[in-house]
Amino acid sequence: MECASDFPVVYAKTMASEEFYEAQGRTDGAFCDHSDEEKMVFLNTLHETGVRNIEMEATYFGAMCKRADIKGAIACVAMLDRLKGDQTYISNEDKEEWEMRPQRLVARYIKKRL
Numbered sequence: 001m002e003c004a005s006d007f008p009v010v011y012a013k014t015m016a017s018e019e020f021y022e023a024q025g026r027t028d029g030a031f032c033d034h035s036d037e038e039k040m041v042f043l044n045t046l047h048e049t050g051v052r053n054i055e056m057e058a059t060y061f062g063a064m065c066k067r068a069d070i071k072g073a074i075a076c077v078a079m080l081d082r083l084k085g086d087q088t089y090i091s092n093e094d095k096e097e098w099e100m101r102p103q104r105l106v107a108r109y110i111k112k113r114l
Contacts, residue, residue, distance in 0.1 A: 007101055012052035014076060016059040024054045026086050043082050053078050073109075075102035 021029030025042040034042075046054070058074040065072030077098050080088045090098075 009105065010052055010078075013050045014053040014055060014058060014074070015046060015051045017054055017056055020056065025082070028086055040083075047083065054082070073106065075106055077102055 017023035020026070022032060022034070025034070025039045026032075027034065027036055027039050053076045055076055058076070061072060061074060079090060079095065079098060080086075088095075
């Protein structure tokens, strides 16, 4: 899809998980049964298989669309590189800009298809 020219777009796999901390390999939650080394092995394995995003909601949205027999699309924003850390250190201005990118991307795609 050639719809983004003013920001980077990565077409990759998204891994779904049932929660934010342990299932996504984080070590900064209330409970943690794995080491930082195990986390990195997990994240590197995901990266090697083409995963560039981990999230929780898209699976349910996709399932609802399928059950309702309607078309749907999922566009995600990754605000940090988990191979470099688990915390975001970006300005509110950057965060707001990045949050708008999926909407702009999808709007461009729809406009191109019409």
